[in-house]
Structure formats: structure tokens, C-alpha cells
Ligand code: ADP
């Protein structure tokens with residue numbers, strides 16, 4: 001009997017859901033472990049407080065003396081809460097979060113010690129972080145990188161450690177993390193959007209990008225997960241026959257949440273409350289054992305940090321509940337994968353959502369301005385946007401039939417389509433008073449009521465307008481949102497800058513009124529960006545053909561998609577906006593190509609190992625049982641045995657056939673890996689893994705899965721899909 005699998009299953013029978021105690025109202029514990037504004041007021045001098053607030057709002061520098069005050073206050077607060085260590089918390093280019101803990105504790109001679117945390121330790125640290133991917137930046141320039149405090153994301157306590165969100169840069173200033181370019185892109189979009197928003201309201205002085213992510217994930221019992229080397233090493237199953245029942249009955253989606261899972265969710269939510277992560281929504285997703293978690297949206301940098309943090313917290317809380325969280329985009333074949341929808345908008349410091357229609361025609365013209373500019377930005381940069389979400393794991397999802405396709409398109413719904421169709425007809429040049437009144441009354445003025453009963457809900461579009469925000473749905477569940485958010489905000493910044501130049505030109509040289517000029521530019525944008533708009537179901541061959549005709553890119557694989565990151569156009573865009581220089585861009589590209597190659601390489605190794613060392617030996621054991629049976633029948637029935645051993649003989653043969661195919665396919669895969677490994681060029685290597693190595697996976701899997709169906713259940717060592725997916 002395959003003991004590990006059955007032991008694990010037995011263990012799951014004894015699981016009980018944990019009893020989660022709420023410590024009073026959620027609102028009362030919200031942010032209790034965050035060094036937020038109100039705590040700062042309490043622990044900082046007036047001067048230090050206003051200095052931090054300036055740094056947050058305007059990016060003002062914090063001098064060393066003030067930094068000492070701030071660190072003293074922070075330390076006091078943290079120690080009162082039982083904290084012993086501090087860490088600079090950052091997001092290196094692995095996509096995960098990194099931390100290196102140092103104690104406050106310091107000796108001062110004469111056998112004495114104190115708790116110390118100076119301004120220097122708050123503002124800057126030099127982790128010996130030479131093992132993080134850096135795409136050659138630190139080899140070429142300076143060996144060391146350092147972390148520097150990002151005051152726009154507040155410090156927080158996790159366990160007994162004070163975590164200080166930081167950027168991670170080389171000594172020559174190149175970004176070695178995801179946060180630095182994001183902050184630069186957010187600054188660029190702030191400037192560009194503020195300038196445009198001033199057309200409509202002179203009082204606007206700052207525009208924040210907002211992000212509300214929706215995190216999908218699977219929960220698998222930890223004992224069961226431990227029996228699967230593929231889940232442990234690759235984060236997904238590389239084989240496994242589909243269970244008789246999957247998601248076809250739609251009985252999981254929004255169904256009642258299993259009690260063990262609910263206990264996990266509540267435990268997680270309480271941790272989130274303390275950390276100031278405003279989680280709000282929880283529900284079952286489409287696939288069995290798939291769930292979703294979503295917060296209230298926040299300023300984009302903070303939201304990105306919160307998503308990175310929560311992915312870590314989710315894993316830690318899961319341990320208490322004997323679950324393993326699978327964040328992978330496609331952990332199981334044949335059922336839905338997981339995404340991380342990025343709901344995005346722009347909000348002014350006067351409290352206006354720029355992608356939300358307003359009450360007056362002028363407010364709606366503002367809405368249309370930002371709405372149409374977004375569509376134009378996506379149209380002009382669809383390939384870069386596609387690149388921002390490319391990864392080995394997301395390749396399994398994009399293009400698979402439940403999810404957004406690899407082709408980027410924008411869905412806006414029939415009602416807004418009609419509005420744009422009207423605006424497209426606006427007269428070129430100055431508008432007559434009659435036309436303007438008509439437009440304002442019947443087109444622009446009609447938007448709010450239109451959107452209220454806009455029930456269009458397209459589920460598959462990779463980029464959809466959903467009433468007061470755009471939803472970038474093609475982002476993968478494992479992704480760090482910083483990457484797609486950097487691209488989206490950067491392309492929007494560029495677009496809005498161009499818009500401003502064009503409008504101002506019409507006002508100056510053609511002596512047009514402001515709204516005339518805006519209508520004129522928007523009309524052209526609507527025409528120019530029409531090809532990116534697609535209202536149908538976002539997948540299938542018909543759409544692929546149509547998209548090709550429209551000239552939209554369809555980069556199905558990561559090695560293909562990533563090329564857009566280093567295109568002339570991208571280098572120019574990032575350079576103009578000061579988001580990244582050429583060195584940073586190329587370094588990132590290298591890292592992502594390498595990461596792709598390594599992921600596929602690991603999967604190949606794991607699959608080879610499972611096929612050779614688990615599946616084939618098991619199949620042989622079963623075959624031996626069959627052979628013994630046949631020999632026994634022969635000794636009883638003599639030559640007549642064939643009549644009684646027909647099925648067994650057939651099984652013996654089929655097992656042999658599958659074993660033979662698996663063996664030859666594994667050999668072929670190993671040979672393909674050897675060829676790929678010899679390639680020095682990173683692009684070629686990634687392509688070779690993609691096109692020559694990976695295709696073997698499905699073939700090997702097919703025959704392993706066939707054996708799973710043939711071999712005695714008692715012998716099968718790998719926990720089966722039905723057990724992984726239906727144990728709660
Ligand atoms: P849906 O109908 O798409 O589920 P919700 O209102 O529930 O819409 O929002 C889904 C996500 O979008 C949530 O995380 C929410 O916080 C986020 N969201 C709502 N408004 C905005 C906004 N202005 N900017 C960014 N995200 C937003």
C-alpha cells in the first residue's frame with residue numbers, strides 16, 4: 001500500500017476547524033500594528049510629524065536630525081508592543097518580499113545593554129544582499145546595494161519585528177527592486193494627471209493612482225500537499241487525472257464557505273486588520289477549493305505593498321490551519337486558474353475619482369478625458385502591457401479558455417461605446433454653440449444615468465471598464481502588482497502629457513476655447529484607438545483572426561511577450577518619464593527571461609523525477625501483481641487460462657506500452673534540456689525551453705495520467721486530484 005498518501009489522507013480525516021476568537025470589533029483593531037498618522041501624532045514631535053507628512057505628500061527630504069526623532073518615536077511605539085527586532089522590508093526582483101532582521105538590542109560596555117534604533121538605521125541599510133537577481137547591474141557598477149526608507153508606505157509590526165518598507169537600489173542609483181520604478185511612474189502620472197485635471201478644477205494639486213486587487217488562490221490540506229513533489233517544488237500539479245467531478249456543476253462558486261476555510265479566512269482577516277490591510281470581500285471561486293480575497297482600494301504604492309505583504313501573511317496563517325496556499329495561476333489542469341484583477345483608477349486630492357462620471361456635463365467631460373486617454377494609452381502600448389504580466393505560470397492561464405487571452409483589448413460596454421460613437425462625429429475645429437449645447441445635454445450630460453443601468457458584464461476581457469475604474473484582469477495570481485502598475489501608470493502619464501500638449505496647441509494657435517479643443521483632441525483619439533476596443537468574448541480563433549487583422553499583438557508565450565520590454569519604444573517611454581534607464585530596463589529583462597527558463601527547467605526536472613521514480617515503479621509493481629495472477633491462473637487452468645486472464649493480459653500490455661512511451665518521452669525531454677542549457681543567449685535559451693522542452697510535459701503527463709487510471713488505487717503514491725480538490 002502506498003503509505004504516505006494514505007497516511008496523509010487519514011490525517012485529514014482528523015482535521016477540525018480552529019476556533020477563531022474576535023478581539024472586539026474589527027474597526028477597533030484596524031491598523032493597531034501600523035505606524036500610521038494618528039500613532040505618529042502621538043509618538044513624534046510636531047516638527048517630525050509635519051516633516052513626515054510633507055515627505056509623504058510632496059516627496060520632501062527628511063534630514064538626519066529629524067530622522068533621529070522619527071526613529072526614536074518608532075522604536076518607543078514598537079517596544080511598547082513587544083517588538084525586539086527591526087527590518088528593512090523590500091521587494092527584490094524575485095517578486096517576493098525580503099527581510100533581514102536586526103535586534104534593537106545593543107551592548108554598551110560594562111556588561112550593560114540598551115535598545116537602540118537611530119535615524120540612520122531607519123533611513124538606510126546595507127543588507128549583504130548580493131544573492132538577489134540584479135541582471136548584472138551590480139557587477140558592472142557597484143558591488144553593493146542599499147535599502148532606503150519609503151515614507152509613503154507606513155512601517156508595521158509583524159510578529160515581534162518592526163518592518164520598514166524600503167526601496168532597494170544600487171550605489172549608482174539603479175533600481176534593484178519593483179518599488180523604485182513604481183514610485184517613479186506614480187510620480188509621473190501624478191504630474192501629468194494633475195496638469196490635465198486642472199483644465200477642470202484649478203484646485204487640484206495632486207493625483208493618486210488607486211489600486212484594488214482581487215487575489216485568487218487555492219487551499220490544499222498541507223498533509224496532502226506534502227505527498228506531491230510537484231506541488232512542493234513547482235507550486236502546481238504537473239500530472240494527475242481529472243476527477244469525475246470538477247467544476248461542471250458550478251456548485252462551488254459563491255457557495256457556502258467550508259468551515260475550516262472560513263476559520264482560515266477569519267484568522268487571516270484579523271491579521272490583516274492589525275496590519276491595516278482593509279480586506280473586505282471573501283468568497284468561493286469557480287474551481288473546487290478555489291477562493292478569493294479583496295480589499296478596499298488604496299493608493300497604488302500602498303496597495304502593492306499590502307498585496308505583497310498579504311501573500312506572505314496568507315502562507316503563514318495557513319500553517320496554523322494545516323493548509324497550503326497555492327497562488328499559482330494554473331495549479332490544476334482542467335479547472336479554472338487564478339488571477340489577480342487589478343482595479344485601477346486615478347483620484348484627485350479634492351476627492352474626485354477621475355474615472356467616475358459626475359453630475360454635471362463639465363465633470364463628465366473630465367471623466368471622458370481620462371477615460372478616452374486610458375483607452376488610447378492601452379492601444380499605443382498594448383505590447384508593453386502584455387509584457388508586464390508575462391510569466392511562466394501566467395502563460396498557462398492567458399489563452400486558456402476561461403481567462404483573458406494573450407491579446408490585450410479594452411471592453412467598455414455598449415452604452416459607453418454609443419457615447420464614443422457620438423463624440424466621434426463632433427465637428428472638426430470650433431464647435432457651434434448649438435452643437436455644444438446639444439453635446440452637453442444629450443451625450444456628455446447623459447452619462448451618469450447611463451452607467452447606473454449599465455449591466456454589461458464581460459468576464460473575459462483582459463482590460464475592462466467597470467463603472468468607475470478599469471479592471472486589468474490579465475494579471476496573474478502570483479504576480480507582484482508593481483510591474484503591471486508601473487507600466488499602466490507610466491503609459492497613462494505619457495498619454496496625458498501628450499494630450500495636454502495637443503489641447504494647449506489648439507487653444508493657442510487655433511484660438512479655440514478649452515472645451516472645443518478637448519472635444520477635438522478626444523475625437524481624434526477615439527478614431528485612432530478604435531482597434532483596441534473589443535466587446536465580444538475575449539477568446540477563440542475568430543477573435544485571434546480579427547485581432548491579427550487589426551494589427552494587435554498576440555504574444556502567447558513569455559519569451560515572445562517580454563521582447564516589448566526592451567523595444568526602442570519602451571526605452572524611450574521609460575527614459576522620457578524618468579521611470580527606468582536603459583541599464584535598468586535591460587537588467588530586468590534579463591532577470592525575467594532567466595526566471596522563465598529556470599521555472600520551466602525546474603518543472604522539467606520534477607516531472608522527469610516523478611515519472612521515472614514514482615509512476616513507472618508503481619506501474620511495474622502493479623504489472624507484477626498482474627503477472628503473478630496470470631501465472632496462477634495458468635497453473636490452475638493450464639492452456640485454458642487465456643479465457644480467464646484476458647483482461648489481465650490486456651492490462652499488462654497496456655501498462656508496458658505506457659511505460660515505454662513515458663521512458664522515451666522523458667529521454668527526449670532531457671535531451672532537449674541539454675541542448676537548451678548549452679545556449680548562452682538568454683532569449684534563445686528561454687525560447688528553447690518554451691518551444692523544445694515544455695511541449696514534452698503534456699505528452700509525459702498524458703501517459704502518466706493513463707497509468708493512474710489503470711493502476712490499483714491502493715498502490716498509487718501521488719495524492720489524486722479528487723483528494724486534493726475535495727478535502728476541506
Ligand atoms: P465589482 O463589481 O467589479 O466586484 P467592486 O466595487 O466590488 O466591483 O470592486 C472590486 C474591486 O475594485 C475592489 O477591490 C474595490 O476596492 C476596487 N475599486 C473600487 N473602486 C476603485 C477605484 N476607484 N480605484 C481602484 N480600485 C477600485
Ligand code: MG
Nearest residue numbers: 214341343471
Ligand atoms: Mg472582479
